[in-house]
Amino acid sequence: MRTPVILLACGCFNPTTNMHLRMFEIARDYLHRMGQYEVVGGIISPVHDAYGKKELVSATHRLNMIKLSLQGNEWVKLSDWESRQETWTRTRQILQYHQNQINAYLKSENNVDINEDELKWMPDNISRYCGTNQGIIVKLLCGADLLESFGTPGLWADDDIESIVGQHGLIVITRCNMNPTEFIYNSDILTKYMANITIVTEWIRNEISSTKIRRALRRSESVKYLIPDIVIEYIHKHSLYGSQKTHL
Ligand SMILES: Nc1ncnc2c1ncn2[C@@H]1O[C@H](COP(=O)(O)OP(=O)(O)OP(=O)(O)O)[C@@H](O)[C@H]1O
Numbered sequence: 001m002r003t004p005v006i007l008l009a010c011g012c013f014n015p016t017t018n019m020h021l022r023m024f025e026i027a028r029d030y031l032h033r034m035g036q037y038e039v040v041g042g043i044i045s046p047v048h049d050a051y052g053k054k055e056l057v058s059a060t061h062r063l064n065m066i067k068l069s070l071q072g073n074e075w076v077k078l079s080d081w082e083s084r085q086e087t088w089t090r091t092r093q094i095l096q097y098h099q100n101q102i103n104a105y106l107k108s109e110n111n112v113d114i115n116e117d118e119l120k121w122m123p124d125n126i127s128r129y130c131g132t133n134q135g136i137i138v139k140l141l142c143g144a145d146l147l148e149s150f151g152t153p154g155l156w157a158d159d160d161i162e163s164i165v166g167q168h169g170l171i172v173i174t175r176c177n178m179n180p181t182e183f184i185y186n187s188d189i190l191t192k193y194m195a196n197i198t199i200v201t202e203w204i205r206n207e208i209s210s211t212k213i214r215r216a217l218r219r220s221e222s223v224k225y226l227i228p229d230i231v232i233e234y235i236h237k238h239s240l241y242g243s244q245k246t247h248l
């Protein structure tokens with residue numbers, strides 16, 4: 001019996017790139033091929049404005065751009081819970097919130113309406129799992145850089161890392177110049193929970209990043225085929241990232 005999982009990606013999504021969307025596809029293909037997990041759905045949870053990262057545009061814009069990117073996507077959904085909180089929330093709590101809502105829904109015998117604003121991020125087909133006694137695990141989907149940020153002094157509490165990896169688990173997509181396997185080897189906590197970490201090698205390598213997209217936009221260079229057209233239109237319409245409409 002395969003274990004049902006939901007993949008949750010957190011980050012700035014400033015703006016969403018094709019690689020953010022590809023991450024979900026790459027992970028689902030790999031997990032299905034390996035046969036241990038069944039991917040029930042995906043969630044994107046953009047970070048709160050209070051995270052305060054350089055050049056971060058408002059959550060309203062980032063949510064809108066994610067919504068546009070997900071048009072026509074049948075299995076990945078946007079969760080705005082994180083951005084609606086009073087301030088920045090640790091990733092452990094974000095995973096826990098979504099896990100608790102899923103657990104409550106599965107116990108609810110199906111009379112909760114998942115179309116309500118609060119639960120719009122739930123997978124459409126989740127009702128299939130009600131009353132089956134089968135839990136769904138919310139796992140953190142991330143790039144190798146996020147995993148390696150666990151090693152930045154003072155950034156993540158050991159307790160949080162233990163809870164994220166021990167109770168949820170990680171699906172890590174490789175990124176150029178990073179060696180997640182070696183990073184796990186060097187960490188006692190990550191080695192302890194190694195069975196809960198899946199490293200997925202992206203063989204069709206590309207180094208799209210939001211930083212490079214913002215840089216190109218600032219320089220009035222084309223970002224076509226790197227981010228969805230509809231997001232490019234949105235960026236120009238709202239003059240985000242110092243962009244001027246010279247393309248598209
Ligand atoms: N090219 C990529 N390969 C693998 N993972 C990626 C890639 N781009 C983004 N990710 C992952 O997507 C998630 C969200 O990342 P984030 O919003 O920081 O995007 P980013 O492109 O890394 O942006 P920035 O350059 O602003 O840091 C993170 O887990 C990150 O590791």
Ligand SMILES: NC(=O)c1ccc[n+]([C@@H]2O[C@H](COP(=O)(O)O)[C@@H](O)[C@H]2O)c1
Nearest residue numbers: 010011012047090091092155156157160
């Ligand atoms: N202690 C924590 O829970 C912790 C620390 C640093 C970053 N994060 C999260 O990781 C993501 C990092 O995104 P960036 O790579 O864009 O900075 C964000 O979603 C942020 O909230 C969590």
Ligand SMILES: [Zn+2]
Nearest residue numbers: 011145209210
């Ligand atoms: Zn990043």
